[in-house]
Amino acid sequence: MHSNSKMIEIKSLTKRFGKILALDNLNLDIDQGELLGIIGPNGAGKTTAIRIISCILKPDNGEVLVDGHSIHKDQIKIKSMIGYLPEEPNLYERFKAYDLLKYFGELYGVPKENLENRIYELLELVGMSERAQHRINTFSKGLRQRIGIARALIHDPDILIFDEPTMGLDPATSNSIRNFINTLRGKKTIILCTHYMDEADALCDRVAILNHGRIADMGTPDYLKSKIHGETLLKIKVKHIEDANLSEIRQFKSVENVNVSGGDILVSLNSNHEICDIVNVVKEDVISLNTKEPSLEDVFIQTVK
Ligand SMILES: Nc1ncnc2c1ncn2[C@@H]1O[C@H](COP(=O)(O)OP(=O)(O)OP(=O)(O)O)[C@@H](O)[C@H]1O
Numbered sequence: 001m002h003s004n005s006k007m008i009e010i011k012s013l014t015k016r017f018g019k020i021l022a023l024d025n026l027n028l029d030i031d032q033g034e035l036l037g038i039i040g041p042n043g044a045g046k047t048t049a050i051r052i053i054s055c056i057l058k059p060d061n062g063e064v065l066v067d068g069h070s071i072h073k074d075q076i077k078i079k080s081m082i083g084y085l086p087e088e089p090n091l092y093e094r095f096k097a098y099d100l101l102k103y104f105g106e107l108y109g110v111p112k113e114n115l116e117n118r119i120y121e122l123l124e125l126v127g128m129s130e131r132a133q134h135r136i137n138t139f140s141k142g143l144r145q146r147i148g149i150a151r152a153l154i155h156d157p158d159i160l161i162f163d164e165p166t167m168g169l170d171p172a173t174s175n176s177i178r179n180f181i182n183t184l185r186g187k188k189t190i191i192l193c194t195h196y197m198d199e200a201d202a203l204c205d206r207v208a209i210l211n212h213g214r215i216a217d218m219g220t221p222d223y224l225k226s227k228i229h230g231e232t233l234l235k236i237k238v239k240h241i242e243d244a245n246l247s248e249i250r251q252f253k254s255v256e257n258v259n260v261s262g263g264d265i266l267v268s269l270n271s272n273h274e275i276c277d278i279v280n281v282v283k284e285d286v287i288s289l290n291t292k293e294p295s296l297e298d299v300f301i302q303t304v305k
């Protein structure tokens, strides 16, 4: 796993747009080699925060140190360390895929003798080798996104910042992008903004929930889910449902709610310790049972409501 040295330190970051307070005294540290997810409602400040870290936008107040370099002094150094996939990659439409990557490679100072290999390697990685000589303006949304990712990686940066990398992509393409991000785990320091809770859950070491420009909660996906109460759902499919059994199940301390749906008894629990005893009440009638654990989506909804 990652070491504990801090790669990105965000200190008291504040940003206003007119009357809108987009970032409200934000503090956040990201370790080297960590994959940090940022989730939060539309307008929470996610994109604003990562644009400031990437030196595209200046804050009103506060500091960001990237490997010890200040966004107020060392923009060029910081930009060379970061690969940034914007929410809507702004690609030069008339360029061919190969030429676009060559252009950015030169801009970022990739040594000439390595550049061609690097471009082909990246096109291969994002599954776009066959389209190397096609123009950007002929690409669909998902194909553009792949080129955007290749562009972010061209200078082999230590830090990668992905703003909704799989937004609007088909499930297979999303999956291949997630798998690819997973291959970078531990090797790069990564910030991933997403609205897909399963993506955050599967990929991230830690998740920060941003709301109104502040961290509402933060921790590993398991830690965040463990904070949700009354969300474990026990579903018992039975041969027939008897009111006496439902009443008996309602008596358990850990039971918050009992409902019936078709042939299923749905029991909402605030803890798992009585599950066996609860099932025992109907044990002669049980056909099947399963539990649904709280999801990151449940955490999101409870945290930002
Ligand atoms: N250039 C700008 N001019 C004016 N207001 C802005 C600008 N950029 C962001 N904002 C405002 O700042 C707030 C935070 O926006 P931001 O784009 O950071 O949100 P977000 O968390 O990325 O949301 P989303 O999930 O919709 O992408 C919003 O109220 C937004 O309208």
Ligand SMILES: [Mg+2]
Pocket (backbone or CB within 6 Å): 046, 047, 048, 087, 163
């Ligand atoms: Mg955004």
